[in-house]
Amino acid sequence: MxxxxxxxxxxxxxxxxxxxxxxxxxxxxxxxxxxxxxxxxxxxxxxxxxxxxxxxxxxxxxxxxxxxxxxxxxxxxxxxxxxxxxxxSWWVRHKIETPLEVGDKIYLDCPYENKDEVKNIGARWDKNHYNPKRRRRGQWYAPIEAYNRNTTGFLPWIAKDYDAPKIAQYQYDxxxxxxxxxxxxxxxxxxxxxxxxxxxxxxxxxxxxxxxxxxxxxxxxxxxxxxxxxxxxxxxxxxxxxxxxxxxxxxxxxxxxxxLTENHRNTRPIAELAAYFYVGLKTGKPKLPHRKGDKPELVATTGLDQQVEYIVKVLKSKSVGEVGVFTQNDSLRRMFLNRLEKKLSGFYQVQTYSSKDSESNNIDRLTFDKSATVSILNRHSCKGLEFDFVFIPELQSILIDGSNLDAFKMNMYVMCSRAREGLYLLYSSKTNCLPAVIGCLPNESSGLLEYKNG
The missing domain is CATH 3.40.50.300 (P-loop containing nucleotide triphosphate hydrolases)
Structure with a gap:
């Protein structure tokens, strides 16, 4: 930072x-x-x-x-x-003992020799849940329906710890x-x-x-x-x-x-495009910066591989900087990682992170504020970050309808505003029929985007 x-x-x-x-x-x-x-x-x-x-x-x-x-x-x-x-950490220090309950699962403290006893009254095995007592994954639990049917039967086995109650794994109650x-x-x-x-x-x-x-x-x-x-x-x-x-x-x-009202990050063209996606909530839009720069690009391609080639071409033609590639899901993140690692070898260090991927969940491998670095991240991970150049590929993968238009605009507002110097939006279309998402972007006559073919 x-x-x-x-x-x-x-x-x-x-x-x-x-x-x-x-x-x-x-x-x-x-x-x-x-x-x-x-x-x-x-x-x-x-x-x-x-x-x-x-x-x-x-x-x-x-x-x-x-x-x-x-x-x-x-x-x-x-x-x-x-x-x-x-x-x-703060909560555990108070040692408030609570049942180990996550969502609709009530976890059990059951020795191996008693597993048949809890299994017979409806318990199930969760192989992925970390058992703090055994210090490894795997723990029996009572589904809430089974627990409600036979609360007395499960009571001797209910696991307790000092962690705060949760609705889901990463969601506290x-x-x-x-x-x-x-x-x-x-x-x-x-x-x-x-x-x-x-x-x-x-x-x-x-x-x-x-x-x-x-x-x-x-x-x-x-x-x-x-x-x-x-x-x-x-x-x-x-x-x-x-x-x-x-x-x-x-x-x-x-x-x-x-x-705070003054934009210190973006060039004026990037800030103007980001402002297009503003949905009118209380925080407001920042004052437009005076710093000049290139107009953001909307690039039409025939497929993901052509988008990769376009990203590589841009990066090899620009002064070496810090780059962010924001994908819409984890599957796309892996695809761009595999392709860009090969194409940019010797030019850029390519890195990624995903909490859901065992091969990519080591946060200590990430390096920021370093030139010649490409960070490929799921869009949910880009909050608060900034990069010299930002690429948002595979826009056509975003499904748009009347019910989620504001959510789409908020997502675009966040992603576009991460870019300091250059911003590139890319999509795939193999027919003359444009993806629905293009209709939610500024048209060419607006002057906010430069429409290009990859």
């Missing part, structure tokens, strides 16, 4: 990270490129100089890795983590967490003071999480919170919060609400 030097910090940014209250809760909103993540770390540095405990919390592991150089430059004086990993917290507090116990937490990409967390955070912070000596968010940059359609949701949940008064 590129941090600005003292001369590059604007008055707008300095007023927020230096002068905003250091206690209680504040919120900083701003469109892409306005420096919300920069503010997160500048504010963390100020808090650290005041000898206050501070944690910068990220939405995902890729963004945490992208910003790790900032933490390293501070000689480990700063701490960053994904929010879910930090919360897991914040309502249940709030109830357990109330019971814990009512018993006269105190929460471990988290000092000051700074939450980046805060719009991608559920409102119930903020209800819990407000309750927990209220019982702490410090318990301060800085929120950085842009509701126009929501990549998840399932769990997210609007700016108003967060403000209401944390009871943030108007004098504690701040906004």
């Amino acid at each position: 590129r941090m600005p030097n003292t001369r590059q910090i604007t008055d707008e940014q300095e007023e927020i990270y230096m002068d905003a209250p250091m206690d209680g809760a504040i919120i900083v909103t701003g469109p892409p490129g306005t420096g919300k993540t920069v503010i997160a770390f500048l504010r963390a540095q100020v808090l650290k100089r005041k000898n206050l405990s501070v944690q910068v919390l990220m939405y995902n592991r890729v963004l945490q890795k992208y910003t790790s150089n900032v933490v390293d430059d501070q000689s480990n004086e700063l701490a960053s983590s994904t929010l879910l990993r930090w919360f897991k 914040w309502q249940q967490i709030l109830l357990l917290s109330a019971e814990y507090f009512a018993a006269g116990k105190a929460f471990n003071d988290w000092g000051h937490i700074i939450i980046d990409e805060a719009q991608d967390f559920p409102t119930r999480m903020y209800n819990f955070i407000r309750f927990a912070a209220g019982s702490m000596k410090n318990g301060a919170i800085t929120i950085l968010a842009d509701e126009n940059q929501r990549l998840s359609e399932d769990e997210n919060s609007t700016i108003d949701d967060i403000i209401k949940a944390l009871s943030i008064s108007s004098e504690r609400q701040f906004s």
Whole structure:
């Protein structure tokens, strides 16, 4: 991550990270490129100089890795983590024992010699679930239907641990967490003071999480919170919060609400195209930058291999830079990885990451802020990142209908705004009939895109 030097910090940014209250809760909103993540770390540095405990919390592991150089430059004086990993550690320290329940599965603590007993009353084996007691994968569980039919039979076997209750593997049950917290507090116990937490990409967390955070912070000596968010940059359609949701949940008064408006990342042509996909939510659009650059391209090809060739041609003709390739799913990510690794060997280092792929889930292999590097990522992993050149291939794979048009625009808004210097949209069509997604892009006469054939 590129941090600005003292001369590059604007008055707008300095007023927020230096002068905003250091206690209680504040919120900083701003469109892409306005420096919300920069503010997160500048504010963390100020808090650290005041000898206050501070944690910068990220939405995902890729963004945490992208910003790790900032933490390293501070000689480990700063701490960053994904929010879910930090919360897991914070919660476990309180030793609140709860049944090991994930979604519709209630896990069991069953020795091998008793497996037939639980199997006969409806238990099933989950080979992929990590069993903390055995320290390896594989654990018996009761499906919720079987458990409800025979609760008494399963009770002796219910596994318990100190982890917080979950709805799914990576999705905490914040309502249940709030109830357990109330019971814990009512018993006269105190929460471990988290000092000051700074939450980046805060719009991608559920409102119930903020209800819990407000309750927990209220019982702490410090318990301060800085929120950085842009509701126009929501990549998840399932769990997210609007700016108003967060403000209401944390009871943030108007004098504690701040906004960033200046785009420091994109060229003007890229910013203009990104603005086309703005859906009108509260955060607003950034002021258009003055920096000139090439017009983004929409490239028609006959297939994926021709798109690969076009990417290679562009990269070999440009000055060596840092490149992002954002795919719509994991299958496409693997296809572009395999082809670009071969085609760019000797010119660019090609890297990837996916939490779902055992061959690509080592986050430590990712390197950012390094020239001649191509990062191939699923679109869900691109939040908060920026690259000199961005390619968004296989656009025709995006299915568009009236019900998901806003979601499509938000996704495009996020992906397009990652590019500093060059932006390329590519699609495949073997007939004269254009894919439906092309109708959702600016037409050629708009001047926002240069239409080209690959």
